[in-house]
């Protein structure tokens with residue numbers, strides 16, 4: 628192949644509500660496929676973390692937008708080397724705390740923030756080394772990558788998602804974790820529709836699937852579209 632020849636990258640877009648398995652399933656499927664993996668929620672979380680660190684009033688859109696100027700964000704797209712950094716600080720774990728999780732909706736509802744992050748996500752997709760990339764979030768199938776070869780809405784019954792999330796959170800009661808999940812979905816749903824599959828998007832309901840079966844279903848959809 629001539630040096631510098633352009634090779635189209637396969638893009639798999641995955642959306643879904645909180646706790647539906649987007650990140651864990653997408654990352655595992657990327658490993659199987661030899662693809663990169665992009666967690667877009669990490670960027671919203673990282674910007675919320677950054678704004679909180681700077682003492683920004685999250686109810687002040689102008690102040691949140693101003694914090695973008697010092698938002699030096701980096702994410703690992705190798706599913707075996709996942710990291711999230713802001714200004715060189717590793718925030719991979721810090722962005723998962725309940726405080727950041729509760730703050731992120733204030734950031735995600737701002738159209739100017741979303742426009743900038745959409746551009747950032749597309750840059751990350753273009754630059755990733757692998758021959759394909761799975762990008763997951765809330766608006767990937769509809770806004771970030773509507774032309775993706777494979778578009779999936781990954782979902783599961785709310786009670787199942789609450790139980791799965793509660794099993795991994797140790798700093799809150801199951802009731803608090805479940806209430807936070809429902810609150811976040813309600814806030815996010817005002818901004819983008821991730822509960823109903825857009826035209827051409829395949830719904831994958833994992834309510835009655837275990838983790839490995841769900842990963843396999845994503846891999847099967849990817850292979851069917853690319854072979």
Ligand SMILES: Nc1ncnc2c1ncn2[C@@H]1O[C@H](COP(=O)(O)OP(=O)(O)OP(=O)(O)O)[C@@H](O)[C@H]1O
Nearest residue numbers: 645646647648649650651791795833836837838841
């Ligand atoms: N099919 C499944 N069966 C059992 N557990 C699952 C399944 N899919 C995902 N999980 C588990 O559910 C939990 C939530 O998954 P994950 O964090 O990937 O969801 P998410 O959609 O990325 O959530 P969020 O949007 O809140 O970040 C994890 O503990 C994950 O291992």
Ligand SMILES: Nc1ccn([C@@H]2O[C@H](COP(=O)(O)O)[C@@H](O)[C@H]2O)c(=O)n1
Nearest residue numbers: 667668669671731732735764765766815
């Ligand atoms: N494409 C996306 C991805 C995320 N968000 C917002 O970020 C929050 C955190 O996302 P997780 O996937 O890590 O849970 C999420 O609750 C949304 O507010 C988004 O708007 N669009």
